[in-house]
Amino acid sequence: SEKTGVSLKSCRRQFDNVKRVFKTVEELQGSVVANIKNLFLLPDELARRYGAVVFIACMRFETGKRKLQYMTFPDFYYCAMSIMTHWTYAESSPDFDDTDLDREFLLDLRELRLLLDKEKEHKHLVCIRLKPQLLERSYQELEGNFRSYSRALIGLACNLHRSRELRGLFIDLVERCVEPWRQVSWSHTDLRNFLTAYYQCALEMDVLREAEVKLAWERFMNVVSKCLLRMFHS
Numbered sequence: 001s002e003k004t005g006v007s008l009k010s011c012r013r014q015f016d017n018v019k020r021v022f023k024t025v026e027e028l029q030g031s032v033v034a035n036i037k038n039l040f041l042l043p044d045e046l047a048r049r050y051g052a053v054v055f056i057a058c059m060r061f062e063t064g065k066r067k068l069q070y071m072t073f074p075d076f077y078y079c080a081m082s083i084m085t086h087w088t089y090a091e092s093s094p095d096f097d098d099t100d101l102d103r104e105f106l107l108d109l110r111e112l113r114l115l116l117d118k119e120k121e122h123k124h125l126v127c128i129r130l131k132p133q134l135l136e137r138s139y140q141e142l143e144g145n146f147r148s149y150s151r152a153l154i155g156l157a158c159n160l161h162r163s164r165e166l167r168g169l170f171i172d173l174v175e176r177c178v179e180p181w182r183q184v185s186w187s188h189t190d191l192r193n194f195l196t197a198y199y200q201c202a203l204e205m206d207v208l209r210e211a212e213v214k215l216a217w218e219r220f221m222n223v224v225s226k227c228l229l230r231m232f233h234s
Helices: 008-025 032-040 044-059 073-087 103-117 119-133 136-159 163-167 169-183 188-203 211-231
Strands: none
Touching: 008 032, 008 044, 032 044, 044 073, 073 211, 103 119, 103 136, 103 211, 119 136, 119 188, 136 169, 136 188, 136 211, 163 169, 169 211, 188 211
8 A cells, every 4th residue: 555555445455356356267277368358347458467467376476575676567467478478378279278387388498408508609699799789898798798697598497397496487587687787787778689689699509400499499588588678677
């Protein structure tokens, strides 16, 4: 109530609404947003917001840590919808349920360790691509810290199949990625350019030639890039 400026009575009502929606749809198969719309007769945008809250609760993502207090509900909503869209089972799958992540995908992410074995090649390709876009100081910083940045991202991917690491996704993104980039004064444009080059250059390497590994990389970076760019604000 103090943070939002909304009356305590209204906050309690909203909390009760969320609990009721969650208990009703958490065990249902299919699209959580569609289920909420159909059962509660809510407009699409409101159903999507409730759907994001249900998804975050089902995944048990840690959202209350002090380092995450700068994030707004629209930030969490945006990230949750990205994860629901790209990391859950496809609608055509008999296992489709967008409050449950695709376990095969999470296990496939372990294969991205292969990129660590080709770190020098990856770094070379990324630095060549970014050199025309960066000031000399920024370029030197990237060249010196590429290993730590790359290992943070790959390490995150390789451990998402573990429930504990998955729950800590947001705090890990802040501590391993957002904070180090803030400390060296990266701009939002710097981050966007790096993530784009980092993603695309890996696709040019033979190490990702297997279709399943390539697809896992694409699905992972699609979501992580969107989340990081959204979370990279003060």
